[in-house]
Amino acid sequence: MITSDIHMHSSFSSDSPAEMESMIQGALKCGLKTICFTEHLDYEYPGDDGGGLFMVDMDAYEKKLFELKDKYKNEIEILFGIEFGLLPHLGERYESVAKAYDFDFIIGSSHLVPAPWYPNETCHGDPYEAKFWQGRSVDECCRKYFESIVHNINAYDNFDTYGHIDYMIRYAPEKNKDYSYTKYADVIDDVLNTIIKHDLGLEINTAGYKYGLGQPHPQSDILKRYRELGGEMITIGADAHKPEHIAYDFKKAETLLKSLGFKYYTIFKKRQPVMLSL
Numbered sequence: 001m002i003t004s005d006i007h008m009h010s011s012f013s014s015d016s017p018a019e020m021e022s023m024i025q026g027a028l029k030c031g032l033k034t035i036c037f038t039e040h041l042d043y044e045y046p047g048d049d050g051g052g053l054f055m056v057d058m059d060a061y062e063k064k065l066f067e068l069k070d071k072y073k074n075e076i077e078i079l080f081g082i083e084f085g086l087l088p089h090l091g092e093r094y095e096s097v098a099k100a101y102d103f104d105f106i107i108g109s110s111h112l113v114p115a116p117w118y119p120n121e122t123c124h125g126d127p128y129e130a131k132f133w134q135g136r137s138v139d140e141c142c143r144k145y146f147e148s149i150v151h152n153i154n155a156y157d158n159f160d161t162y163g164h165i166d167y168m169i170r171y172a173p174e175k176n177k178d179y180s181y182t183k184y185a186d187v188i189d190d191v192l193n194t195i196i197k198h199d200l201g202l203e204i205n206t207a208g209y210k211y212g213l214g215q216p217h218p219q220s221d222i223l224k225r226y227r228e229l230g231g232e233m234i235t236i237g238a239d240a241h242k243p244e245h246i247a248y249d250f251k252k253a254e255t256l257l258k259s260l261g262f263k264y265y266t267i268f269k270k271r272q273p274v275m276l277s278l
């Protein structure tokens, strides 16, 4: 049974309205034993004009988390994490954050994708925005997304798991219509082999169910392929930005993982993997 949700946000992330304590209360209602906050840190997010759209006040975040960790220590284990929005040239900047704080867990994610056609001077964009998809085929955009994951890992790998590796499909013009592992098998195999080679985990992110995709991120055929290629380290998170989304459809994820032959999932404490039975 899955009793840990190790990907969630609170109001320390600019896209979450939820007070950290309300997230903890939500997790208690779900009967979870362990949670990890993984606030957003995305350098060079376009359009933020230096305003730090996805910046986090690290010291305030750390202070609040450890205060609540202590307050709730007899009820739930609260871990200290972060979600880095990766780009190949940002490794050094993320490394200085990874070193400066005593994190339990770091997620590396692709929110921004190098896109030479993108109408801003940094030439990268978020598939969340409609303009990412404009004037390009869905295939080309999806491929760019997967390729960016390989480039990111090869440039910088001091994190623990790769988040939502098919995140872009949430925002593709027709969502997951026609989207399948086989269509992108070559580049997805590249992604999975790179993840395995660098000893990273693969995240199953249940926000895919919440977005109506009928699948988690990544979809089941990709999880199946990961296992075929020898992958074993699955981390699990709902990517909740509100208390009601904590542990979202974890039962479905558990059933899916078991049906694919996985027996364990992994959480991280002090950056070390801990395997738990499904």
Ligand SMILES: [Zn+2]
Residues within 6 Å of the ligand: 083, 109, 111, 163, 164
């Ligand atoms: Zn993310």
Ligand SMILES: [Zn+2]
Residues within 6 Å of the ligand: 007, 008, 009, 038, 083, 239
């Ligand atoms: Zn997230």
